[in-house]
Amino acid sequence: MLNVLIVEDEPSYLEALKITLEPEGFAVATAADGRAGITAFEAAMPDVILLDLMLPDLSGLDVLRRLRQRSDVPVIVVSAKSAEADIVTALELGADDYLTKPYSSRELVARIRANTRRIADPEQEVLTAGNAVLDPGRYEMRIGESTFALARKEFELAELLMERQGRIVTRETLLERIWGIDWGDSKSLDQHIRRLRRRFEQVEGAPQITTVRGVGYRLEP
Ligand code: CA
Numbered sequence: 001m002l003n004v005l006i007v008e009d010e011p012s013y014l015e016a017l018k019i020t021l022e023p024e025g026f027a028v029a030t031a032a033d034g035r036a037g038i039t040a041f042e043a044a045m046p047d048v049i050l051l052d053l054m055l056p057d058l059s060g061l062d063v064l065r066r067l068r069q070r071s072d073v074p075v076i077v078v079s080a081k082s083a084e085a086d087i088v089t090a091l092e093l094g095a096d097d098y099l100t101k102p103y104s105s106r107e108l109v110a111r112i113r114a115n116t117r118r119i120a121d122p123e124q125e126v127l128t129a130g131n132a133v134l135d136p137g138r139y140e141m142r143i144g145e146s147t148f149a150l151a152r153k154e155f156e157l158a159e160l161l162m163e164r165q166g167r168i169v170t171r172e173t174l175l176e177r178i179w180g181i182d183w184g185d186s187k188s189l190d191q192h193i194r195r196l197r198r199r200f201e202q203v204e205g206a207p208q209i210t211t212v213r214g215v216g217y218r219l220e221p
Helices: 011-024 034-044 060-070 084-092 105-115 152-163 171-179 187-201
Strands: 003-007 027-031 048-051 075-079 097-100 127-129 132-135 140-143 146-149 168-170 208-212 216-220
Touching: 003 011, 003 034, 011 027, 011 105, 027 034, 034 048, 034 060, 048 060, 048 105, 060 075, 060 084, 075 084, 075 105, 084 097, 084 187, 097 105, 127 152, 132 152, 140 187, 152 171, 152 187, 152 216, 168 171, 171 187, 171 216, 187 208
Parallel strands: 003 027, 003 048, 048 075, 075 097
Antiparallel strands: 127 132, 132 140, 140 146, 168 216, 208 216
């Protein structure tokens, strides 16, 4: 059973979320403000967090910052704020997904499942490219003798590049498959590519990510 923590100060939204999620088989814990959200995270160790942005005391973004200092738990922001700048900020701070209120219950459940797929199925096969091995069960990448714990999106980026090693993967494909929405700003992708490249560069004989200018990237094993 997946444990969901909902951080939301509006009682009617909180109730609606519980009514949506419990029949779907999720165990639901709740917190009504930012500080309570952090405390509940530490107590409940949820598999996924639904996070409102406009909260009393700590804002949702503050909560997100604090969570990311200690955990890669999937965080789906559920907010009435629908401006592109709000969405980009939340994603850059490490949110895994963003849903605007009012949302459809079916979409919410689908997003939760998409963002927790790895937890539900940790026995996925190991991918290799040259001397790099990606282990979905542990969220790790081993290159030669070195082991790296990867953040969620970095892991997904490595996974897509390794699945299609030797071939070009377009920026659009990466944005669509990893970030899931077309918000028109791809800075986060550039940051993740740089981070992954740095890991490869630390180990001799590791695969390389080459840039195909204006198109995308290719992993050379
Ligand atoms: Ca609120």
